[in-house]
Amino acid sequence: GAVVSQHPSRVICKSGTSVKIECRSLDFQATTMFWYRQFPKQSLMLMATSNEGSKATYEQGVEKDKFLINHASLTLSTLTVTSAHPEDSSFYICSAIRDAEETQYFGPGTRLLVL
Amino acid sequence: AQKVTQAQTEISVVEKEDVTLDCVYETRDTTYYLFWYKQPPSGELVFLIRRNSFDEQNEISGRYSWNFQKSTSSFNFTITASQVVDSAVYFCALSQEGSEKLVFGKGTKLTVNP
Numbered sequence: 354g355a356v357v358s359q360h361p362s363r364v365i366c367k368s369g370t371s372v373k374i375e376c377r378s379l380d381f382q383a384t385t386m387f388w389y390r391q392f393p394k395q396s397l398m399l400m401a402t403s404n405e406g407s408k409a410t411y412e413q414g415v416e417k418d419k420f421l422i423n424h425a426s427l428t429l430s431t432l433t434v435t436s437a438h439p440e441d442s443s444f445y446i447c448s449a450i451r452d453a454e455e456t457q458y459f460g461p462g463t464r465l466l467v468l
Numbered sequence: 469a470q471k472v473t474q475a476q477t478e479i480s481v482v483e484k485e486d487v488t489l490d491c492v493y494e495t496r497d498t499t500y501y502l503f504w505y506k507q508p509p510s511g512e513l514v515f516l517i518r519r520n521s522f523d524e525q526n527e528i529s530g531r532y533s534w535n536f537q538k539s540t541s542s543f544n545f546t547i548t549a550s551q552v553v554d555s556a557v558y559f560c561a562l563s564q565e566g567s568e569k570l571v572f573g574k575g576t577k578l579t580v581n582p
Contacts, residue, residue: 355515385568387568387569387570395574396559396572396573396574396575397513397559397572399569399570402568402569444511446511446513448513450568455501455518455563455568456503456515456518457503457515457568457570458515459505459512459513459514459515460512461510461511461512462511462512464511
């Protein structure tokens with residue numbers, strides 16, 4: 354099957370620090386990856402579309418300077434939450450599309466807690 | 469604009485009962501894709517099924533079955549003989565051809581009690 358991993362699975366950091374989350378497609382190449390945010394008991398909110406070798410496309414209302422996305426290879430996308438604040442605490446999930454399949458496969462998610 | 473509605477916020481059943489999760493969608497596109505994902509308490513979304521708009525055949529996979537009806541814009545999901553391990557939040561989602569973005573419903577939390 355299509356396996357997507359995320360690291361770390363859980364992170365606690367102090368306010369003002371930056372946190373990097375990695376998303377990897379383990380058994381396939383992914384030209385396109387997505388980053389979502391999910392608040393408790395809510396649906397997924399798309400933050401941005403990450404394309405290998407080009408700039409990410411951010412959804413309306415998402416600060417691109419705060420949520421830095423880099424998709425340097427066909428198997429890795431990173432999301433960096435810069436100068437994190439308590440309101441950034443959330444569950445961040447990435448997904449990757451296996452080329453020609455048009456199906457998103459999701460990572461296990463990263464729980465971020467900013468103190 | 470595309471929209472997915474999962475009217476059932478929470479459902480609670482007893483083990484071995486059958487349960488149907490409803491999904492109604494809105495789109496102006498003639499070609500689109502419908503999905504169901506399962507999110508257990510661990511948080512990871514598990515892909516269950518993808519259906520394109522030209523394939524209205526119902527599908528069965530073990531205890532899971534899906535009923536796609538374009539006439540009512542619905543893509544309902546039935547779990548037969550539910551088990552405690554089926555407890556999760558289930559999301560229905562929609563994407564249009566040429567766009568890989570998913571539009572999610574708000575999810576239905578299913579609790580299967582022993």
